[in-house]
Amino acid sequence: MSDNLYTVSMAPHIRSNASTASIMLDVAIALIPSLVFGIYNFGLRALAIILICVVSCIASEYLYEKLMKKPVTVGDCSALVTGLILAVNLPSTVPFWLPVIGGAFAIIVVKMLFGGLGQNFMNPALAARCFLLISFASLMTNFPVVDGVSSATPLTSLKSGGSADLLKMFLGTHSGCIGETSAAAILIGAGYLLFRKVISIKIPLSVVLSSAAFIALFSALNGSTVTVPHLLAQICGGGLLSGAVFMATDYVSSPATAPGKIIFGILIGFLTALFRIYGGSAEGVSYAIILANLTTPLIEKLTLKKIPVKKEALES
Amino acid sequence: MKNITERLYNGLFKENPTFVLMLGMCPTLAVTSSALNGIGMGLSTTAVLIMSNLMISLLRNFIPQKVRMPAYIVIVASFVTVVQLLMQAYVRSLYDTLGIYIPLIVVNCIILGRAESYASKNPPLSSLFDGLGMGLGFTIGLTLIGIFRELLGSGTFLGMNIPVFTDNFTTVSIMVLAPGAFFVLACLTALQSKFKAPSATNRKNGFACSGNCHSCKDSGCSIQKSFQSDLTEKEAAK
Numbered sequence: 001m002s003d004n005l006y007t008v009s010m011a012p013h014i015r016s017n018a019s020t021a022s023i024m025l026d027v028a029i030a031l032i033p034s035l036v037f038g039i040y041n042f043g044l045r046a047l048a049i050i051l052i053c054v055v056s057c058i059a060s061e062y063l064y065e066k067l068m069k070k071p072v073t074v075g076d077c078s079a080l081v082t083g084l085i086l087a088v089n090l091p092s093t094v095p096f097w098l099p100v101i102g103g104a105f106a107i108i109v110v111k112m113l114f115g116g117l118g119q120n121f122m123n124p125a126l127a128a129r130c131f132l133l134i135s136f137a138s139l140m141t142n143f144p145v146v147d148g149v150s151s152a153t154p155l156t157s158l159k160s161g162g163s164a165d166l167l168k169m170f171l172g173t174h175s176g177c178i179g180e181t182s183a184a185a186i187l188i189g190a191g192y193l194l195f196r197k198v199i200s201i202k203i204p205l206s207v208v209l210s211s212a213a214f215i216a217l218f219s220a221l222n223g224s225t226v227t228v229p230h231l232l233a234q235i236c237g238g239g240l241l242s243g244a245v246f247m248a249t250d251y252v253s254s255p256a257t258a259p260g261k262i263i264f265g266i267l268i269g270f271l272t273a274l275f276r277i278y279g280g281s282a283e284g285v286s287y288a289i290i291l292a293n294l295t296t297p298l299i300e301k302l303t304l305k306k307i308p309v310k311k312e313a314l315e316s
Numbered sequence: 317m318k319n320i321t322e323r324l325y326n327g328l329f330k331e332n333p334t335f336v337l338m339l340g341m342c343p344t345l346a347v348t349s350s351a352l353n354g355i356g357m358g359l360s361t362t363a364v365l366i367m368s369n370l371m372i373s374l375l376r377n378f379i380p381q382k383v384r385m386p387a388y389i390v391i392v393a394s395f396v397t398v399v400q401l402l403m404q405a406y407v408r409s410l411y412d413t414l415g416i417y418i419p420l421i422v423v424n425c426i427i428l429g430r431a432e433s434y435a436s437k438n439p440p441l442s443s444l445f446d447g448l449g450m451g452l453g454f455t456i457g458l459t460l461i462g463i464f465r466e467l468l469g470s471g472t473f474l475g476m477n478i479p480v481f482t483d484n485f486t487t488v489s490i491m492v493l494a495p496g497a498f499f500v501l502a503c504l505t506a507l508q509s510k511f512k513a514p515s516a517t518n519r520k521n522g523f524a525c526s527g528n529c530h531s532c533k534d535s536g537c538s539i540q541k542s543f544q545s546d547l548t549e550k551e552a553a554k
Binding site for chain 1: 486488489490491493495499
């Protein structure tokens with residue numbers, strides 16, 4: 001009798017080994033090249049900012065959950081990733097109290113108050129960046145001096161009609177936020193994430209291609225000539241690449257369906273181009289992503305495949 | 317006399333329009349960028365509220381049921397026009413700051429709400445004090461929000477610099493913009509709820525208003541009482 005006992009369980013029977021913590025650690029590993037380059041480019045102060053961001057995010061989550069008598073979820077590493085992404089988006093010159101406020105805002109207001117990981121309606125780190133950018137505009141756009149040369153960020157000079165050195169932009173040895181300057185480092189991280197199948201290529205690719213297309217379209221409408229180097233500079237400059245790879249692909253706030261991902265990416269590209277060409281400031285990727293985050297439930301609802309059901313089943 | 321104090325207490329705490337009833341959110345969010353604006357908006361609304369409550373209560377037996385809303389709007393709009401012209405004449409700077417939100421007092425839901433739920437059913441004196449209580453509750457709400465937004469967003473208090481504070485503090489500009497109003501309103505409402513301030517939604521026995529008056533068993537709630545009396549009236553009419 002005992003020989004014939006079978007274990008009966010519900011589907012799914014084959015499970016992936018991936019867990020929240022393993023995926024988050026993969027994202028953290030993919031961020032390392034950008035952050036290490038940021039430290040090389042901007043000096044040890046960048047390292048201090050990164051550490052403060054991470055500690056602030058993890059401490060906020062821990063303290064909130066302790067105070068609210070909820071189970072502590074610091075172990076899933078999502079607060080670590082939020083802290084790293086926040087650091088990617090800050091210039092290294094900000095005073096040390098600013099990342100503390102940013103981390104607390106990201107975790108407590110955007111994530112925990114809405115129910116913790118999986119319930120946040122927009123990317124916490126980006127929402128915190130936008131909060132800081134609106135609140136402390138002068139501190140957040142006070143970009144550091146690189147190689148002893150004080151200069152505008154490439155995007156700002158593009159906006160005012162100048163040109164940018166493409167090789168320098170690809171390598172990243174120019175001014176900007178800590179983790180967004182080097183296209184090469186971001187691409188290494190993207191390669192790792194794609195290799196580990198943590199992200200799909202759909203969102204980053206559609207963001208980059210559509211923003212290039214819309215920037216070309218809007219520039220042409222504005223009457224300026226569109227050149228390939230200009231478009232490449234627009235893609236490498238600012239937070240477009242880091243946003244497309246690390247922030248737009250956030251599992252919680254981006255659509256889960258395949259066609260939804262492409263629509264989501266194109267929406268981000270459209271908004272980015274709109275803000276960059278017609279907006280007051282040179283950069284607009286972070287606003288584009290959090291606005292697109294808000295449309296995620298709608299996109300998912302529209303692109304969810306309907307399972308065909310026989311008429312008889314519906315009638316009974 | 318007991319009725320009067322009860323009305324004032326009701327407006328200031330129990331059914332505070334800003335933190336409990338959540339009425340009049342449009343001016344609450346729009347004009348509270350400084351404490352003085354909050355006081356100005358609150359007091360002008362209070363003036364309109366007192367007069368309109370009194371007038372509607374006096375006319376409550378003459379206004380036909382079917383056209384009561386247009387009638388209320390006409391009464392409220394007349395008083396708003398008076399207040400607007402007076403402000404334009406005597407407090408010009410406040411008039412310029414509040415701008416479109418003064419004429420918009422006409423459609424403030426606190427005023428129409430009190431007209432509909434209280435003044436149209438109660439005698440003039442109670443209605444007048446109901447208006448005063450509600451108006452002052454609204455003023456206190458707006459002023460509190462204004463104080464916090466001004467302090468964090470501009471580093472001043474009632475327009476004055478605070479020596480130690482202003483110099484050592486980087487202002488958080490988002491607080492004087494629209495999102496700041498939501499942050500401060502949410503924090504203050506959460507505090508009110510946390511410390512169990514006396515209100516219609518915070519009962520000692522842990523009762524919390526779910527907004528569903530139909531199945532509510534709470535006999536101490538004035539909203540529930542008027543709902544039940546409306547219900548029995550309707551059934552009697554049938």
